[in-house]
Structures are given as C-alpha cells and as structure tokens.
Amino acid sequence: xxxxxxxxxxxxxxxxxxxxxxxxxxxxxxxxxxxxxxxxxxxxxxxxxxxxxxxxxxxxxxxxxxxxxxxxxxxxxxxxxxxxxxxxxxxxxxxxxxxxxxxxxxxxxxxxxxxxxxxxxxxxxxxxxxxxxxxxxxxxxxxxxxxxxxxxxxxxxxxxxxxxxxxxxxxxxxxxxxxxxxxxxxxxxxxxxxxxxxxxxxxxxxxxxxxxxxxxxxxxxxxxxxxxxxxxxxxxxxxxxxxxxxxxxxxxxxxxxxxxxxxxxxxxxxxxx
Numbered sequence: 509x510x511x512x513x514x515x516x517x518x519x520x521x522x523x524x525x526x527x528x529x530x531x532x533x534x535x536x537x538x539x540x541x542x543x544x545x546x547x548x549x550x551x552x553x554x555x556x557x558x559x560x561x562x563x564x565x566x567x568x569x570x571x572x573x574x575x576x577x578x579x580x581x582x583x584x585x586x587x588x589x590x591x592x593x594x595x596x597x598x599x600x601x602x603x604x605x606x607x608x609x610x611x612x613x614x615x616x617x618x619x620x621x622x623x624x625x626x627x628x629x630x631x632x633x634x635x636x637x638x639x640x641x642x643x644x645x646x647x648x649x650x651x652x653x654x655x656x657x658x659x660x661x662x663x664x665x666x667x668x669x670x671x672x673x674x675x676x677x678x679x680x681x682x683x684x685x686x687x688x689x690x691x692x693x694x695x696x697x698x699x700x701x702x703x704x705x706x707x708x709x710x711x712x713x714x715x716x717x718x719x720x721x722x723x724x725x726x727x728x729x730x731x732x733x734x735x736x737x738x739x740x741x742x743x744x745x746x747x748x749x750x751x752x753x754x755x756x757x758x759x760x761x762x763x764x765x766x767x768x769x770x771x772x773x774x775x776x777x778x779x780x781x
Contacts, residue, residue, distance in 0.1 A: 581681035582607055587615025587648070587725065587759020592631040601635040611680055612639045613687070615759030616648020616725030618660065623651035628663040643667060646687045647674045648725035648759060652694060675704055677711050684717035688724035690741050700743040708744060712751040720753040727758035729774050731765055746772055 584604055590597035604610060617623075619632040636643070645664050651657040661671040669676040674689035686708065692698035699705055712720070726738040728745050738760070748756065749772055771777045 580609075581683070582610040583613060583680060583683075583685070583721075584610045585613035585615065585757075587646075588617040589614060589636055590618060590632040591620040592627070593620070597632070597635040601638070604636075604639060610642075612636075612643040613685075613723055613757070614643060614645040615723055615757060616646045616690070617650040617759060618645060618648065620650060622653040623657060623659045624654050625659045625662060628659050632663070640664070640667075644678060644685070644687055646724055646759075647689055647691060649691060652691050657691075657694070673704070673707075675707065677715065679715070679717070682717060683719045683721055684715040686711065686720070686722040688722060688741075688744060690724040690726040690738075692740050698740055698744050700747055702743075705743060705747060708747050712747070712753075720748070720751065721755040721757070722748050722753055723757040725759050727760055728756075729767060729770060
C-alpha cells in the first residue's frame, strides 16, 4: 500500500511520509549525540532583546507563495537533522534527492549543537541546504541555545516566520499546513489565549481546508525514553483538535513513532483525533 497519496484527495488523512519515517529512524540508529550541551548560565532569558532580530521583526514580510512545484503535491521532512559530528544528515538528504518535486518541512533542532550561524553554514547547509528554497522549517530548543535563535532566523529568512513569533501557515494542494513554535517562553506562551494560540484560532477559521496538518518540535505524546510526553503544547493541541485537524508531526525524541487518532486525553479513538 502506498504511504504517499495525493495530498489533494480527501482520503489522504495521514501525510506521515516515508521520507519522514526513514529520516527519523535513520537519525536514531545512525547517531544519537551522547549529550546535548546545556544552556549557559549567563544566557539571556526570554525578556532579553536582540537588536538584529528586533530590526528583522519590524521589517518582516512572509514568503508570499511557495516556489512552483510540478506534479502531485508531496511533503517530506524530519526533525533533529544535522550535525558536523555525523553523516546522518547527508544520508537523509539523499532520500529527499529522490523526490525533486517535494516540499520539505523540518521539525526543529535542525542543526546541533546550538543552531549557530556557523553550524547552519557548515553542518546543515552542505546537506539539507540544497532544499532550502522549498523548505518550510519549524524551530526547536537547540536553536534557542543561540540567543533569540538568530542563527535559525538569519539562515532561513522569511521562510522561518517572523523572528518574534516563529509560527506561520501555508497551503499545499488541498491541505492547510501550520508550523508552530513550541518554545513557549520565547513567544508569549502556548496557552489558548496566548499570541500564538489566538493567531492559530484565527488562522484555522480563515482556512477551512478539508485537511489540516500542524507541526512543531516538542511532542505532546511520545514513548521516547529520552524526553517522553511534553504537556507544554496541550492548549495548542486542543485548538487543533477542536478544528478537526487531521495530522500533527513532532521531533525532539530521536525515534520514529506513529499514533492512531488520539482524543485530547491521549486515549485512542477510531472516529476523531
């Protein structure tokens, strides 16, 4: 049975793509960094300001449209992608090379250890950088180990969203896709009435697509032994659930896992979730 169906068919309820399966599985078995660097005690908190990003935010204008792709819409991606200490990103990039018409997403922690400008240039760009023109990224916790995630926002430019927000949406075929920022403390919280929660509700009302997919870094539900369930995005999950979103994709735990439809509590349901 084909895992990839046309995104513009109503039966394509799950767009969890083979490339995402292979990419995440490969990254887990090919490399797992023994330890992630901890944030410095002197790192500025969420209330700090970064003049370069302040300037970019004030002049920000979103990417107007996705580059024109030929053929059926195709979405591929992974999270926790690149490291100069591993060849995993080169291997997963070769999988995407086989799908030249694909639109690419990322699920955060795009480059280790800290998402610096140097790491994006030297560790991410030589592999996944060749898909940059048609990549729609999400930000993760490692990017914010560089103040304001400036390495991420400067590398991806408008494709990464407003640097003061890091969330945005776009359409692909009959699907509405939403990239969210699960680093809640950096964007005014993740509550239903937070700036991101309020934006999400408005965005969903404005785009009543038959099929909706959201992606962000930290998973609400995970069986991973390293991190497991992360409740920070539950209010955002509830907003998506209330709007009948079909699919949520996450990174953070370095493994591959797929769930059947879930209720808000996390229990399985055959009808909705």
